[in-house]
Amino acid sequence: MREALLAFVSQKGTLLEPEAVDYLLSHQDPLGRLERLFATIRPAPLVVTLRDVLTAEGIARSAAAHVGAPLRARPQAPGSSAPVAASFRRTSADAADHAPDIKVLRDITGQSTCEGTIEDFTRYFRHRFQTLGSMLRSRRELAGALDIAKAKRSTREVRIVGMVSEVRTTKNGHRILDIEDEVDRASVLLPADSPLASEVVVSDEVLGVVGTVNDRGLLIAQSLVRPDIPVSRAFRGTSDHIRAAFMSDIHVGSRTFLEDKWSKFLTWVQDGDEVARSVRYLVVSGDVVDGIGVYPRQDEELAIDDIYGQYEALARHLQELPDHVTVLLIPGNHDAVRPAEPQPALPASIQKLFDSNVVFAGNPSLLSLHGVRILAYHGRSMDDFVSTIPGMSYHRPLDAMKAMMRMRHLAPIYGGKTPIAPEATDHLIIEEVPDIFATGHVHSVGVEAYRGVVLVNSSTWQAQTPYQKMRNIDPLPARLPLVDLATGQAVIREF
Ligand code: D5M
Ligand code: FE
Ligand code: ZN
Helix, strand or coil, X not given: CHHHHHHHHHHCCCEECHHHHHHHHCCCCHHHHHHHHHHHXXXXXXXXXXXXXXXXXXXXXXXXXXXXXXXXXXXXXXXXXXXXXXXXXXXXXXXXXXXXXXEEEECCCCCCCCCCCHHHHHHHHHHHHHHHHHHHHCCHHHXXXXXXXXXXXXXXXXXXXXXXXXXXXXXXXXXXXXXXXXXXXXXXXXXXXXXHHHCCCCCCCEEEEEEEECCCCCEEEEEEECXXXXXXXXXXXXXXXXXXXXXXXXXXXXXXXXXXXXXXXXXXXXXXXXXXXXXXXXXXXXXXXXXXXXXXXXXXXXXXXXXXXXXXXXXXXXXXXXXXXXXXXXXXXXXXXXXCXXXXXXXXXXXXXXCCCEEECCECEEEEXXXXXXXXXXXXXXXXXXXXXXXCCCCCHHHHHHHHHXXXXXXXXXXXXXXXXXXXXXXXXXXXXXXXXXXXXXXXXXXXXXXXXXXXXXXXXXXXXXXXXXXXXXXXXXXXXXXXXXXXXXXXXXX
16 A cells, blocks of 8 residues: 555655655555545645645644654755745744744853863763763663673673773774773673674763673673663644744855855845745854854955954844844854853853844753754764764764764763863753754754754855865855744755
8 A cells, every 4th residue: 555655646746755654554545535635735745744634634733643743854865955845835824923932941151160170070071971871771771770890790681871981993893892980990892793883882972781791801782772862752833833944154254155145045034935934033053153263274264354343244144134033043163252062152242243133042052932942052063973983974964963862962072173161060961852953063954853853954154165175075055944833844945
């Protein structure tokens, strides 16, 4: 029957979302339902979504509650620019009818206490270990987990929780992890002939191991356990189809800031179509200006060489947004705050250059828009994921974002390219599972869902700089991801 459904839609020149296939197959007369659907929607959308099916059947709301969280972001290859789906256009609400409802639930602004002493580092790592460790210990696979010291004396299968201090590969292709808890350490073998040998493991992440200790005290792993997020959860949606647009890496002040693309975006959002009118929020995930002295000889690539001048220019650009768009702005590694993460919101001297429709928060921040939780993070740690994990690339930021979700940490690798301030608590732990997780930094783009969380990487408004050319970084600029706050459905619009 699955084949029959797929053959039917392909003959109509469209595709059927997997969730829609599952829904149809779990009900009587799947083909008949599909035929009736095509009779009601014309022109047929590029991809027929579960929502299309439910809407056509007139039972969208109640049925959606029935089948859990079916309305996921549709996977979209980075850089692809499919036209915005008909179902997305059709359901647009008017943003101007909705008063803003924003809360910054968590960020470091005004709470930094660290001075970088040894005690600070000890306390920081202890908090990381204890918080992620207790998440892990609540996992069924790790029930009865032992301290490392005790596990090393056991002859039976053991479960332990530890922080990775080193990852290495032996000449025979085995991988060895050194892991530590607060008292002891152990070496864990991921045998070359096991699928575990190709698992992504990074230093300083906290994980669980199930295995047996051999007579030389080496723990032979049978499985690795990540804190991860629940398998599926409902999207905490708004009742109206207002949208959040996502951008980052505007790099105002750079010679390669794309004025023409920005004007196209402004024209669309000012007097554009129903989707443009549904944009209630613009979430800007850092690198909003190019900054000064961020990399060697950057001065040669600047059009505005004064930091306040750069923010003033950005403020002028944002002033041109329609009144119904509220902007949430967090800093990145090019912005005028301390580079160490977590970064506080931009200082008052800069905030005062902007209109009151701009809300400032730290990097990272947990935000609430009408109750929809958004974790916004610039994404600097992707530099460390890309440079330490074979197979990760700047063109596939969603892979790194999924790894962060699985590790429940935004920047697990300590001492790499991402500077981390040892605050009293680890603000980079993903304590609360968001509805939407947004990053920027890599100047690529993509949307996807992971276990019900909408992942968004939000492009750039800067063309390739000579510095990026030298580093083989090929940006995908001027793509605007848009997420429906009612359903989590996501699309990318290209300018
Ligand atoms: O980052 C722009 C691009 O450059 C992005 O793809 C990450 C990459 N990048 C940034 N810093 C580094 C370092 N130190 N090594 C390798 N690649 C890097 P932006 O933050 O806008 O400069
Ligand atoms: Fe950037
Ligand atoms: Zn950046």
